[in-house]
Amino acid sequence: MTKPHTQKKQQNSPPQQPSFLKVLQKSSLSFLAMAPLLLATIGLVGIFQILVTPKMLASLFQGDPLFDTLLGTLTGAIAVGNPIVSYLIGGELLNQGISLYAVSAFLLSWITLGFTQLPAEVEVFGGRFTLYRNILAFIFAMITAVLTTITVQVLS
Amino acid sequence: MKKQDKPFAFRGKYLLVAVLVLYGIFFLVNSGGALSALQKSSTILTKILPIFVVVILFTATLNYFIKPKQIAKHLGQKSGMKGWFWALAAGVISHGPMYAWYPLLDDLRSHGMKDEYIVVFFASRAIKIPLLPIMIDYFGLTFTIVISLYMLFGALIQGLCMQLATIKDT
Structure with missing residues:
Protein backbone atom coordinates (compact mmCIF):
# COMPACT_ATOMS: atom_id res chain seq x y z
CA MET A 1 0.00 0.00 0.00
CA THR A 2 1.28 3.48 -0.85
CA LYS A 3 1.78 5.83 2.06
CA PRO A 4 -0.20 9.11 1.98
CA HIS A 5 2.93 11.32 1.91
CA THR A 6 4.29 9.34 -1.08
CA GLN A 7 0.97 9.86 -2.88
CA LYS A 8 1.19 13.60 -2.25
CA LYS A 9 4.76 13.63 -3.52
CA GLN A 10 3.67 11.84 -6.70
CA GLN A 11 0.85 14.33 -7.23
CA ASN A 12 3.18 17.31 -6.87
CA SER A 13 5.87 15.96 -9.20
CA PRO A 14 5.85 17.55 -12.68
CA PRO A 15 4.11 15.59 -15.46
CA GLN A 16 6.46 13.37 -17.46
CA GLN A 17 7.56 14.76 -20.83
CA PRO A 18 6.16 12.49 -23.59
CA SER A 19 8.70 11.15 -26.06
CA PHE A 20 9.15 12.94 -29.41
CA LEU A 21 7.81 9.86 -31.18
CA LYS A 22 4.59 10.07 -29.18
CA VAL A 23 4.23 13.79 -29.95
CA LEU A 24 4.93 13.10 -33.63
CA GLN A 25 2.29 10.37 -33.60
CA LYS A 26 -0.22 12.79 -32.07
CA SER A 27 0.60 15.50 -34.63
CA SER A 28 0.31 12.97 -37.48
CA LEU A 29 -3.08 11.88 -36.17
CA SER A 30 -4.40 15.47 -35.99
CA PHE A 31 -3.14 15.99 -39.53
CA LEU A 32 -4.78 12.74 -40.64
CA ALA A 33 -8.05 13.95 -39.15
CA MET A 34 -7.89 16.87 -41.57
CA ALA A 35 -7.08 14.67 -44.60
CA PRO A 36 -10.65 14.63 -46.03
CA LEU A 37 -10.79 18.42 -45.77
CA LEU A 38 -7.43 18.88 -47.52
CA LEU A 39 -8.21 16.28 -50.19
CA ALA A 40 -11.57 17.96 -50.89
CA THR A 41 -9.85 21.34 -51.25
CA ILE A 42 -7.21 19.90 -53.61
CA GLY A 43 -10.03 18.26 -55.60
CA LEU A 44 -11.82 21.62 -55.90
CA VAL A 45 -8.60 23.32 -56.99
CA GLY A 46 -8.25 20.71 -59.77
CA ILE A 47 -11.79 21.36 -61.04
CA PHE A 48 -11.27 25.15 -60.94
CA GLN A 49 -7.98 24.91 -62.82
CA ILE A 50 -9.80 23.15 -65.66
CA LEU A 51 -12.96 25.26 -65.67
CA VAL A 52 -11.40 28.68 -65.05
CA THR A 53 -8.52 29.11 -67.46
CA PRO A 54 -6.06 32.06 -67.41
CA LYS A 55 -7.21 33.01 -70.92
CA MET A 56 -10.81 33.22 -69.70
CA LEU A 57 -9.78 35.47 -66.80
CA ALA A 58 -7.71 37.78 -69.01
CA SER A 59 -10.62 38.23 -71.42
CA LEU A 60 -12.82 39.71 -68.67
CA PHE A 61 -10.82 42.94 -68.26
CA GLN A 62 -12.31 46.00 -69.99
CA GLY A 63 -9.68 48.70 -69.63
CA ASP A 64 -11.55 50.81 -67.04
CA PRO A 65 -9.17 51.17 -64.02
CA LEU A 66 -11.88 51.22 -61.35
CA PHE A 67 -13.90 48.32 -62.76
CA ASP A 68 -10.73 46.38 -63.56
CA THR A 69 -9.37 46.78 -60.02
CA LEU A 70 -12.55 45.25 -58.63
CA LEU A 71 -12.47 42.59 -61.33
CA GLY A 72 -8.77 41.93 -60.66
CA THR A 73 -9.54 41.27 -57.00
CA LEU A 74 -12.47 38.99 -57.85
CA THR A 75 -10.69 37.02 -60.56
CA GLY A 76 -7.59 36.66 -58.38
CA ALA A 77 -9.83 35.16 -55.67
CA ILE A 78 -11.43 32.72 -58.11
CA ALA A 79 -8.21 31.71 -59.82
CA VAL A 80 -6.07 28.96 -58.34
CA GLY A 81 -2.52 27.83 -58.83
CA ASN A 82 1.10 28.68 -58.25
CA PRO A 83 1.79 32.42 -57.72
CA ILE A 84 4.17 32.30 -60.70
CA VAL A 85 1.11 31.76 -62.92
CA SER A 86 -0.37 34.97 -61.51
CA TYR A 87 2.83 36.83 -62.48
CA LEU A 88 2.61 35.42 -66.01
CA ILE A 89 -1.04 36.46 -66.39
CA GLY A 90 -0.35 39.82 -64.70
CA GLY A 91 2.55 40.53 -67.06
CA GLU A 92 0.36 39.57 -70.03
CA LEU A 93 -2.45 41.84 -68.81
CA LEU A 94 -0.02 44.77 -68.49
CA ASN A 95 1.16 44.15 -72.07
CA GLN A 96 -2.47 44.24 -73.18
CA GLY A 97 -2.83 47.70 -71.64
CA ILE A 98 -4.72 46.72 -68.49
CA SER A 99 -3.99 49.15 -65.64
CA LEU A 100 -1.43 48.47 -62.93
CA TYR A 101 -4.26 48.97 -60.37
CA ALA A 102 -6.06 45.90 -61.72
CA VAL A 103 -2.93 43.80 -62.11
CA SER A 104 -1.71 44.56 -58.56
CA ALA A 105 -5.14 43.70 -57.12
CA PHE A 106 -5.12 40.48 -59.14
CA LEU A 107 -1.65 39.46 -57.86
CA LEU A 108 -2.59 40.18 -54.25
CA SER A 109 -5.94 38.41 -54.18
CA TRP A 110 -4.48 35.38 -56.02
CA ILE A 111 -2.53 34.55 -52.85
CA THR A 112 -4.57 35.97 -49.99
CA LEU A 113 -8.06 35.02 -51.19
CA GLY A 114 -9.40 31.73 -52.48
CA PHE A 115 -12.93 30.63 -53.19
CA THR A 116 -11.89 26.98 -53.40
CA GLN A 117 -10.49 26.95 -49.87
CA LEU A 118 -13.46 28.76 -48.27
CA PRO A 119 -15.28 25.54 -47.15
CA ALA A 120 -12.08 24.24 -45.53
CA GLU A 121 -11.40 27.61 -43.87
CA VAL A 122 -14.93 27.70 -42.42
CA GLU A 123 -14.53 24.13 -41.13
CA VAL A 124 -11.19 24.85 -39.44
CA PHE A 125 -11.53 28.44 -38.21
CA GLY A 126 -15.30 28.96 -38.13
CA GLY A 127 -17.67 31.10 -40.18
CA ARG A 128 -17.13 34.35 -38.29
CA PHE A 129 -13.34 34.27 -38.63
CA THR A 130 -13.52 33.29 -42.32
CA LEU A 131 -16.00 36.05 -43.11
CA TYR A 132 -13.94 38.77 -41.37
CA ARG A 133 -10.62 37.57 -42.79
CA ASN A 134 -11.87 37.36 -46.36
CA ILE A 135 -13.62 40.75 -46.24
CA LEU A 136 -10.42 42.31 -44.85
CA ALA A 137 -8.26 40.57 -47.48
CA PHE A 138 -10.62 41.70 -50.26
CA ILE A 139 -10.66 45.34 -49.14
CA PHE A 140 -6.92 45.45 -48.50
CA ALA A 141 -6.09 43.87 -51.86
CA MET A 142 -7.79 46.85 -53.51
CA ILE A 143 -6.34 49.48 -51.14
CA THR A 144 -2.82 48.05 -51.52
CA ALA A 145 -3.22 47.92 -55.31
CA VAL A 146 -4.27 51.59 -55.47
CA LEU A 147 -1.52 52.77 -53.09
CA THR A 148 1.14 50.71 -54.90
CA THR A 149 0.18 52.09 -58.31
CA ILE A 150 0.10 55.70 -57.10
CA THR A 151 3.46 55.31 -55.31
CA VAL A 152 5.08 53.64 -58.32
CA GLN A 153 3.75 56.43 -60.58
CA VAL A 154 5.10 59.10 -58.21
CA LEU A 155 8.51 57.39 -57.91
CA SER A 156 8.91 56.91 -61.63
CA MET B 1 -7.40 18.48 -13.78
CA LYS B 2 -5.63 16.91 -16.71
CA LYS B 3 -6.77 18.27 -20.06
CA GLN B 4 -8.47 15.50 -22.04
CA ASP B 5 -7.34 14.94 -25.64
CA LYS B 6 -9.95 15.48 -28.32
CA PRO B 7 -11.26 12.14 -29.66
CA PHE B 8 -10.09 11.32 -33.19
CA ALA B 9 -12.63 12.39 -35.81
CA PHE B 10 -12.24 13.13 -39.50
CA ARG B 11 -12.97 16.72 -40.49
CA GLY B 12 -14.53 17.70 -43.80
CA LYS B 13 -16.06 14.29 -44.56
CA TYR B 14 -19.18 15.85 -46.07
CA LEU B 15 -17.13 18.31 -48.11
CA LEU B 16 -15.10 15.42 -49.54
CA VAL B 17 -18.33 13.58 -50.43
CA ALA B 18 -19.68 16.76 -52.08
CA VAL B 19 -16.47 17.15 -54.12
CA LEU B 20 -16.63 13.48 -55.17
CA VAL B 21 -20.25 13.99 -56.26
CA LEU B 22 -19.10 17.09 -58.19
CA TYR B 23 -16.44 14.99 -59.93
CA GLY B 24 -19.10 12.38 -60.74
CA ILE B 25 -21.34 15.02 -62.35
CA PHE B 26 -18.36 16.56 -64.15
CA PHE B 27 -17.40 13.10 -65.44
CA LEU B 28 -20.92 12.54 -66.82
CA VAL B 29 -20.97 15.95 -68.51
CA ASN B 30 -17.36 16.08 -69.71
CA SER B 31 -15.32 12.97 -68.97
CA GLY B 32 -12.13 14.38 -70.53
CA GLY B 33 -12.34 17.54 -68.41
CA ALA B 34 -13.03 15.53 -65.25
CA LEU B 35 -10.01 13.32 -65.90
CA SER B 36 -7.82 16.38 -66.50
CA ALA B 37 -9.10 17.91 -63.24
CA LEU B 38 -8.29 14.67 -61.43
CA GLN B 39 -4.84 14.67 -62.99
CA LYS B 40 -4.28 18.29 -61.91
CA SER B 41 -5.38 17.44 -58.37
CA SER B 42 -3.00 14.47 -58.22
CA THR B 43 -0.14 16.68 -59.42
CA ILE B 44 -0.95 19.29 -56.75
CA LEU B 45 -1.13 16.57 -54.08
CA THR B 46 2.24 15.14 -55.13
CA LYS B 47 3.77 18.62 -55.10
CA ILE B 48 2.49 19.58 -51.66
CA LEU B 49 3.11 16.25 -49.92
CA PRO B 50 6.60 17.42 -48.81
CA ILE B 51 4.99 20.57 -47.37
CA PHE B 52 2.54 18.39 -45.42
CA VAL B 53 5.50 16.43 -44.02
CA VAL B 54 7.18 19.71 -43.01
CA VAL B 55 3.95 20.90 -41.35
CA ILE B 56 3.59 17.62 -39.37
CA LEU B 57 7.24 17.72 -38.26
CA PHE B 58 6.99 21.42 -37.40
CA THR B 59 3.81 20.87 -35.36
CA ALA B 60 5.41 17.94 -33.51
CA THR B 61 8.62 19.89 -32.82
CA LEU B 62 6.65 22.88 -31.55
CA ASN B 63 4.51 20.69 -29.31
CA TYR B 64 7.58 18.84 -28.02
CA PHE B 65 9.76 21.82 -27.18
CA ILE B 66 7.20 24.52 -26.50
Whole structure:
Protein backbone atom coordinates (compact mmCIF):
# COMPACT_ATOMS: atom_id res chain seq x y z
CA MET A 1 0.00 0.00 0.00
CA THR A 2 1.28 3.48 -0.85
CA LYS A 3 1.78 5.83 2.06
CA PRO A 4 -0.20 9.11 1.98
CA HIS A 5 2.93 11.32 1.91
CA THR A 6 4.29 9.34 -1.08
CA GLN A 7 0.97 9.86 -2.88
CA LYS A 8 1.19 13.60 -2.25
CA LYS A 9 4.76 13.63 -3.52
CA GLN A 10 3.67 11.84 -6.70
CA GLN A 11 0.85 14.33 -7.23
CA ASN A 12 3.18 17.31 -6.87
CA SER A 13 5.87 15.96 -9.20
CA PRO A 14 5.85 17.55 -12.68
CA PRO A 15 4.11 15.59 -15.46
CA GLN A 16 6.46 13.37 -17.46
CA GLN A 17 7.56 14.76 -20.83
CA PRO A 18 6.16 12.49 -23.59
CA SER A 19 8.70 11.15 -26.06
CA PHE A 20 9.15 12.94 -29.41
CA LEU A 21 7.81 9.86 -31.18
CA LYS A 22 4.59 10.07 -29.18
CA VAL A 23 4.23 13.79 -29.95
CA LEU A 24 4.93 13.10 -33.63
CA GLN A 25 2.29 10.37 -33.60
CA LYS A 26 -0.22 12.79 -32.07
CA SER A 27 0.60 15.50 -34.63
CA SER A 28 0.31 12.97 -37.48
CA LEU A 29 -3.08 11.88 -36.17
CA SER A 30 -4.40 15.47 -35.99
CA PHE A 31 -3.14 15.99 -39.53
CA LEU A 32 -4.78 12.74 -40.64
CA ALA A 33 -8.05 13.95 -39.15
CA MET A 34 -7.89 16.87 -41.57
CA ALA A 35 -7.08 14.67 -44.60
CA PRO A 36 -10.65 14.63 -46.03
CA LEU A 37 -10.79 18.42 -45.77
CA LEU A 38 -7.43 18.88 -47.52
CA LEU A 39 -8.21 16.28 -50.19
CA ALA A 40 -11.57 17.96 -50.89
CA THR A 41 -9.85 21.34 -51.25
CA ILE A 42 -7.21 19.90 -53.61
CA GLY A 43 -10.03 18.26 -55.60
CA LEU A 44 -11.82 21.62 -55.90
CA VAL A 45 -8.60 23.32 -56.99
CA GLY A 46 -8.25 20.71 -59.77
CA ILE A 47 -11.79 21.36 -61.04
CA PHE A 48 -11.27 25.15 -60.94
CA GLN A 49 -7.98 24.91 -62.82
CA ILE A 50 -9.80 23.15 -65.66
CA LEU A 51 -12.96 25.26 -65.67
CA VAL A 52 -11.40 28.68 -65.05
CA THR A 53 -8.52 29.11 -67.46
CA PRO A 54 -6.06 32.06 -67.41
CA LYS A 55 -7.21 33.01 -70.92
CA MET A 56 -10.81 33.22 -69.70
CA LEU A 57 -9.78 35.47 -66.80
CA ALA A 58 -7.71 37.78 -69.01
CA SER A 59 -10.62 38.23 -71.42
CA LEU A 60 -12.82 39.71 -68.67
CA PHE A 61 -10.82 42.94 -68.26
CA GLN A 62 -12.31 46.00 -69.99
CA GLY A 63 -9.68 48.70 -69.63
CA ASP A 64 -11.55 50.81 -67.04
CA PRO A 65 -9.17 51.17 -64.02
CA LEU A 66 -11.88 51.22 -61.35
CA PHE A 67 -13.90 48.32 -62.76
CA ASP A 68 -10.73 46.38 -63.56
CA THR A 69 -9.37 46.78 -60.02
CA LEU A 70 -12.55 45.25 -58.63
CA LEU A 71 -12.47 42.59 -61.33
CA GLY A 72 -8.77 41.93 -60.66
CA THR A 73 -9.54 41.27 -57.00
CA LEU A 74 -12.47 38.99 -57.85
CA THR A 75 -10.69 37.02 -60.56
CA GLY A 76 -7.59 36.66 -58.38
CA ALA A 77 -9.83 35.16 -55.67
CA ILE A 78 -11.43 32.72 -58.11
CA ALA A 79 -8.21 31.71 -59.82
CA VAL A 80 -6.07 28.96 -58.34
CA GLY A 81 -2.52 27.83 -58.83
CA ASN A 82 1.10 28.68 -58.25
CA PRO A 83 1.79 32.42 -57.72
CA ILE A 84 4.17 32.30 -60.70
CA VAL A 85 1.11 31.76 -62.92
CA SER A 86 -0.37 34.97 -61.51
CA TYR A 87 2.83 36.83 -62.48
CA LEU A 88 2.61 35.42 -66.01
CA ILE A 89 -1.04 36.46 -66.39
CA GLY A 90 -0.35 39.82 -64.70
CA GLY A 91 2.55 40.53 -67.06
CA GLU A 92 0.36 39.57 -70.03
CA LEU A 93 -2.45 41.84 -68.81
CA LEU A 94 -0.02 44.77 -68.49
CA ASN A 95 1.16 44.15 -72.07
CA GLN A 96 -2.47 44.24 -73.18
CA GLY A 97 -2.83 47.70 -71.64
CA ILE A 98 -4.72 46.72 -68.49
CA SER A 99 -3.99 49.15 -65.64
CA LEU A 100 -1.43 48.47 -62.93
CA TYR A 101 -4.26 48.97 -60.37
CA ALA A 102 -6.06 45.90 -61.72
CA VAL A 103 -2.93 43.80 -62.11
CA SER A 104 -1.71 44.56 -58.56
CA ALA A 105 -5.14 43.70 -57.12
CA PHE A 106 -5.12 40.48 -59.14
CA LEU A 107 -1.65 39.46 -57.86
CA LEU A 108 -2.59 40.18 -54.25
CA SER A 109 -5.94 38.41 -54.18
CA TRP A 110 -4.48 35.38 -56.02
CA ILE A 111 -2.53 34.55 -52.85
CA THR A 112 -4.57 35.97 -49.99
CA LEU A 113 -8.06 35.02 -51.19
CA GLY A 114 -9.40 31.73 -52.48
CA PHE A 115 -12.93 30.63 -53.19
CA THR A 116 -11.89 26.98 -53.40
CA GLN A 117 -10.49 26.95 -49.87
CA LEU A 118 -13.46 28.76 -48.27
CA PRO A 119 -15.28 25.54 -47.15
CA ALA A 120 -12.08 24.24 -45.53
CA GLU A 121 -11.40 27.61 -43.87
CA VAL A 122 -14.93 27.70 -42.42
CA GLU A 123 -14.53 24.13 -41.13
CA VAL A 124 -11.19 24.85 -39.44
CA PHE A 125 -11.53 28.44 -38.21
CA GLY A 126 -15.30 28.96 -38.13
CA GLY A 127 -17.67 31.10 -40.18
CA ARG A 128 -17.13 34.35 -38.29
CA PHE A 129 -13.34 34.27 -38.63
CA THR A 130 -13.52 33.29 -42.32
CA LEU A 131 -16.00 36.05 -43.11
CA TYR A 132 -13.94 38.77 -41.37
CA ARG A 133 -10.62 37.57 -42.79
CA ASN A 134 -11.87 37.36 -46.36
CA ILE A 135 -13.62 40.75 -46.24
CA LEU A 136 -10.42 42.31 -44.85
CA ALA A 137 -8.26 40.57 -47.48
CA PHE A 138 -10.62 41.70 -50.26
CA ILE A 139 -10.66 45.34 -49.14
CA PHE A 140 -6.92 45.45 -48.50
CA ALA A 141 -6.09 43.87 -51.86
CA MET A 142 -7.79 46.85 -53.51
CA ILE A 143 -6.34 49.48 -51.14
CA THR A 144 -2.82 48.05 -51.52
CA ALA A 145 -3.22 47.92 -55.31
CA VAL A 146 -4.27 51.59 -55.47
CA LEU A 147 -1.52 52.77 -53.09
CA THR A 148 1.14 50.71 -54.90
CA THR A 149 0.18 52.09 -58.31
CA ILE A 150 0.10 55.70 -57.10
CA THR A 151 3.46 55.31 -55.31
CA VAL A 152 5.08 53.64 -58.32
CA GLN A 153 3.75 56.43 -60.58
CA VAL A 154 5.10 59.10 -58.21
CA LEU A 155 8.51 57.39 -57.91
CA SER A 156 8.91 56.91 -61.63
CA MET B 1 -7.40 18.48 -13.78
CA LYS B 2 -5.63 16.91 -16.71
CA LYS B 3 -6.77 18.27 -20.06
CA GLN B 4 -8.47 15.50 -22.04
CA ASP B 5 -7.34 14.94 -25.64
CA LYS B 6 -9.95 15.48 -28.32
CA PRO B 7 -11.26 12.14 -29.66
CA PHE B 8 -10.09 11.32 -33.19
CA ALA B 9 -12.63 12.39 -35.81
CA PHE B 10 -12.24 13.13 -39.50
CA ARG B 11 -12.97 16.72 -40.49
CA GLY B 12 -14.53 17.70 -43.80
CA LYS B 13 -16.06 14.29 -44.56
CA TYR B 14 -19.18 15.85 -46.07
CA LEU B 15 -17.13 18.31 -48.11
CA LEU B 16 -15.10 15.42 -49.54
CA VAL B 17 -18.33 13.58 -50.43
CA ALA B 18 -19.68 16.76 -52.08
CA VAL B 19 -16.47 17.15 -54.12
CA LEU B 20 -16.63 13.48 -55.17
CA VAL B 21 -20.25 13.99 -56.26
CA LEU B 22 -19.10 17.09 -58.19
CA TYR B 23 -16.44 14.99 -59.93
CA GLY B 24 -19.10 12.38 -60.74
CA ILE B 25 -21.34 15.02 -62.35
CA PHE B 26 -18.36 16.56 -64.15
CA PHE B 27 -17.40 13.10 -65.44
CA LEU B 28 -20.92 12.54 -66.82
CA VAL B 29 -20.97 15.95 -68.51
CA ASN B 30 -17.36 16.08 -69.71
CA SER B 31 -15.32 12.97 -68.97
CA GLY B 32 -12.13 14.38 -70.53
CA GLY B 33 -12.34 17.54 -68.41
CA ALA B 34 -13.03 15.53 -65.25
CA LEU B 35 -10.01 13.32 -65.90
CA SER B 36 -7.82 16.38 -66.50
CA ALA B 37 -9.10 17.91 -63.24
CA LEU B 38 -8.29 14.67 -61.43
CA GLN B 39 -4.84 14.67 -62.99
CA LYS B 40 -4.28 18.29 -61.91
CA SER B 41 -5.38 17.44 -58.37
CA SER B 42 -3.00 14.47 -58.22
CA THR B 43 -0.14 16.68 -59.42
CA ILE B 44 -0.95 19.29 -56.75
CA LEU B 45 -1.13 16.57 -54.08
CA THR B 46 2.24 15.14 -55.13
CA LYS B 47 3.77 18.62 -55.10
CA ILE B 48 2.49 19.58 -51.66
CA LEU B 49 3.11 16.25 -49.92
CA PRO B 50 6.60 17.42 -48.81
CA ILE B 51 4.99 20.57 -47.37
CA PHE B 52 2.54 18.39 -45.42
CA VAL B 53 5.50 16.43 -44.02
CA VAL B 54 7.18 19.71 -43.01
CA VAL B 55 3.95 20.90 -41.35
CA ILE B 56 3.59 17.62 -39.37
CA LEU B 57 7.24 17.72 -38.26
CA PHE B 58 6.99 21.42 -37.40
CA THR B 59 3.81 20.87 -35.36
CA ALA B 60 5.41 17.94 -33.51
CA THR B 61 8.62 19.89 -32.82
CA LEU B 62 6.65 22.88 -31.55
CA ASN B 63 4.51 20.69 -29.31
CA TYR B 64 7.58 18.84 -28.02
CA PHE B 65 9.76 21.82 -27.18
CA ILE B 66 7.20 24.52 -26.50
CA LYS B 67 4.53 24.05 -23.91
CA PRO B 68 0.99 25.37 -24.54
CA LYS B 69 1.63 28.00 -21.85
CA GLN B 70 4.65 29.27 -23.79
CA ILE B 71 2.69 29.36 -27.06
CA ALA B 72 0.03 31.41 -25.29
CA LYS B 73 2.81 33.66 -23.96
CA HIS B 74 4.28 34.30 -27.44
CA LEU B 75 1.10 34.30 -29.51
CA GLY B 76 -1.69 34.70 -26.95
CA GLN B 77 -3.45 37.52 -25.15
CA LYS B 78 -0.35 38.98 -23.43
CA SER B 79 2.19 38.43 -26.21
CA GLY B 80 2.50 42.12 -27.13
CA MET B 81 4.71 43.20 -30.05
CA LYS B 82 6.43 39.80 -30.20
CA GLY B 83 3.24 38.09 -31.36
CA TRP B 84 2.77 40.49 -34.27
CA PHE B 85 6.38 40.04 -35.32
CA TRP B 86 6.25 36.23 -35.19
CA ALA B 87 3.00 36.08 -37.16
CA LEU B 88 4.38 38.43 -39.82
CA ALA B 89 7.70 36.59 -40.12
CA ALA B 90 6.04 33.15 -40.20
CA GLY B 91 3.67 34.30 -42.94
CA VAL B 92 6.50 35.64 -45.10
CA ILE B 93 8.62 32.51 -44.65
CA SER B 94 5.78 29.97 -45.07
CA HIS B 95 5.69 28.14 -48.36
CA GLY B 96 2.99 26.31 -50.33
CA PRO B 97 -0.77 26.80 -50.46
CA MET B 98 -2.66 28.44 -47.64
CA TYR B 99 -4.67 25.33 -46.74
CA ALA B 100 -1.49 23.32 -46.10
CA TRP B 101 -0.99 25.46 -42.98
CA TYR B 102 -4.52 25.01 -41.58
CA PRO B 103 -3.60 22.01 -39.34
CA LEU B 104 -0.67 23.83 -37.71
CA LEU B 105 -2.65 27.05 -37.19
CA ASP B 106 -5.59 25.07 -35.83
CA ASP B 107 -3.23 23.45 -33.34
CA LEU B 108 -1.67 26.78 -32.32
CA ARG B 109 -5.12 28.36 -32.04
CA SER B 110 -6.24 25.58 -29.67
CA HIS B 111 -3.20 26.51 -27.54
CA GLY B 112 -4.18 30.17 -27.41
CA MET B 113 -2.94 31.82 -30.60
CA LYS B 114 -4.98 34.95 -31.23
CA ASP B 115 -7.15 35.28 -34.35
CA GLU B 116 -5.48 38.56 -35.35
CA TYR B 117 -2.14 36.77 -35.66
CA ILE B 118 -3.70 34.17 -37.97
CA VAL B 119 -5.00 37.06 -40.10
CA VAL B 120 -1.51 38.62 -40.16
CA PHE B 121 0.00 35.24 -41.07
CA PHE B 122 -2.35 34.75 -44.02
CA ALA B 123 -2.03 38.34 -45.23
CA SER B 124 1.77 38.41 -45.11
CA ARG B 125 1.91 35.21 -47.16
CA ALA B 126 1.39 37.43 -50.20
CA ILE B 127 5.13 38.13 -50.01
CA LYS B 128 6.93 35.17 -51.54
CA ILE B 129 10.66 35.54 -50.94
CA PRO B 130 11.77 32.80 -53.41
CA LEU B 131 9.60 34.39 -56.11
CA LEU B 132 10.84 37.97 -55.63
CA PRO B 133 13.41 37.73 -58.48
CA ILE B 134 10.64 36.62 -60.87
CA MET B 135 8.40 39.44 -59.67
CA ILE B 136 11.24 41.94 -60.23
CA ASP B 137 11.76 40.50 -63.71
CA TYR B 138 8.07 40.91 -64.61
CA PHE B 139 7.11 44.12 -62.85
CA GLY B 140 10.35 45.89 -61.97
CA LEU B 141 12.30 46.56 -58.78
CA THR B 142 10.33 49.66 -57.73
CA PHE B 143 6.98 47.89 -58.03
CA THR B 144 8.26 44.83 -56.10
CA ILE B 145 9.68 46.89 -53.22
CA VAL B 146 6.62 49.15 -52.98
CA ILE B 147 4.02 46.35 -53.12
CA SER B 148 6.01 44.24 -50.61
CA LEU B 149 6.19 47.11 -48.10
CA TYR B 150 2.49 47.89 -48.48
CA MET B 151 1.68 44.19 -48.07
CA LEU B 152 3.59 44.07 -44.78
CA PHE B 153 1.85 47.18 -43.42
CA GLY B 154 -1.46 45.95 -44.81
CA ALA B 155 -1.05 42.61 -43.04
CA LEU B 156 -0.53 44.36 -39.69
CA ILE B 157 -3.49 46.68 -40.23
CA GLN B 158 -5.69 43.72 -41.15
CA GLY B 159 -4.61 42.07 -37.90
CA LEU B 160 -5.51 45.21 -35.96
CA CYS B 161 -8.91 45.35 -37.68
CA MET B 162 -9.49 41.71 -36.70
CA GLN B 163 -8.51 42.57 -33.11
CA LEU B 164 -11.04 45.41 -33.07
CA ALA B 165 -13.73 43.14 -34.53
CA THR B 166 -12.99 40.50 -31.89
CA ILE B 167 -13.18 43.08 -29.08
CA LYS B 168 -16.45 44.44 -30.50
CA ASP B 169 -17.94 40.95 -30.73
CA THR B 170 -17.02 40.03 -27.16
